[in-house]
Ligand SMILES: Nc1ncnc2c1ncn2[C@@H]1O[C@H](COP(=O)(O)OP(=O)(O)OP(=O)(O)O)[C@@H](O)[C@H]1O
C-alpha cells in the first residue's frame with residue numbers, strides 16, 4: 001500500500017478503528033457517570049450511617065456506664081481518666097479521679113494503652129481494691145480513641161476457690177493419712193506374725209528336729225520327713241506373707257533394690273519374664289512415698305499375673321528433679337478402657353489412682369484388647385522428711 005492509499009484508509013469514516021475508539025470512550029464515560037452519581041453517593045451515605053450508629057452506640061455506652069452497678073472507668077489514649085461512674089468512685093477511695101493517670105491507680109499495667117486502642121484489644125488485670133478482689137478488663141475502642149475499664153467483683157468466687165483448694169488439700173492429706181494408717185496396721189500385723197506365730201513355728205520345728213530319732217521310730221521316716229517339709233513350707237509361706245505386709249528391703253536398701261527384688265519375685269512365681277529399668281533413685285526419697293510407689297507397682301504386677309496372660313512385663317522408674325515417672329507395661333491380653341468401667345470390678349486400679357492422686361499426680365492407662373497394657377504414673381517428688 002502506498003502513502004496515498006494509506007492516508008485515505010486512515011481518514012476514511014468507514015474505518016472500524018474509529019468505531020472501536022468511540023465505543024470505548026462511551027463505556028468509560030458511562031462508567032464514570034455511574035461511579036460519580038450513583039455508586040459514590042451510596043458509599044458515602046452508608047459510611048455516614050455507620051458513623052451515626054457507632055456514635056449512637058458510644059452514647060449508649062456512656063449512658064450505660066453511669067448506671068452500671070459495677071465500677072467503670074474510661075481513659076484516653078494517654079491513660080488519663082476522663083470518666084468514672086459512682087460505683088468506681090466508691091471502690092477507689094480517691095477524692096477526684098478525673099484527670100489522674102490510671103497508672104497511679106493501677107500501677108500493675110504492663111501493656112501499651114495506645115496499642116490496645118489501636119488494635120481494639122482487650123487485656124485483663126486482677127487486683128484488690130478496698131478489701132474486694134476484682135478482675136479489671138481493659139477494652140480498647142479505636143473509633144472513640146478511649147479505653148473502657150470494666151471491673152468485676154470476684155471476691156466471693158475467690159473465697160469459694162480458696163475454700164475449695166483448702167478442702168482439696170485436706171482430702172489429699174486425709175488420703176495420705178489413711179494410707180499411712182493402713183501401712184501402720186500392716187506393719188503391726190507383720191511384727192505380730194513374726195514375733196508370735198513365726199517364733200512358735202520355729203520353736204516347734206526345732207523340737208521336731210530334737211526328737212527326730214524317737215519320732216522317726218514312732219511315725220516312720222517318710223511320714224516324719226513329710227511333716228518336716230510341710231513345716232518348712234508353712235514357715236516359707238508365713239515369711240512371704242510377712243514380707244508382703246512389710247517389705248523390709250524397702251526400709252533397708254531403698255526403692256530401687258526393693259522394686260528389682262519385687263519384680264524378680266513375681267517372675268519366680270509366675271514365669272513371666274521381667275525387665276526393670278531404674279533411672280535415678282540413688283539417694284533415698286521420702287519414706288511414705290517409697291511405700292506408696294512400692295504398693296502401686298506391687299498391685300500392678302498382681303494384675304499382670306491375675307489378668308494379662310503376658311509373657312513379659314517391664315517396670316521403668318525415672319527420678320527427675322522434682323518428678324517421678326513410673327511406666328509399667330505388659331504384652332498380655334489388655335482390656336477395654338474407652339469407658340471407665342474397668343475401675344468397677346476391683347479395688348486394685350482404684351487404689352492405684354487414689355494413691356497417685358493423694359500426691360497430686362496423674363495416672364493413665366493405655367490398653368486395648370490383645371495389645372497389652374501400659375500404666376503411666378507421674379507424681380511430684382515429695383520433700384524428704386526422713387533423712
Ligand atoms: N495388666 C492387665 N491386663 C489385663 N487386664 C487388666 C490388667 N490390669 C487390670 N486389668 C483389668 O482391669 C480390671 C480391674 O482391675 P482391678 O485391679 O481394679 O481389679 P481386680 O484385679 O479385678 O480385683 P482386685 O484388684 O480388687 O483383686 C480387672 O478385672 C481386669 O479386667
Ligand SMILES: [Mg+2]
Nearest residue numbers: 303346348349
Ligand atoms: Mg487387681
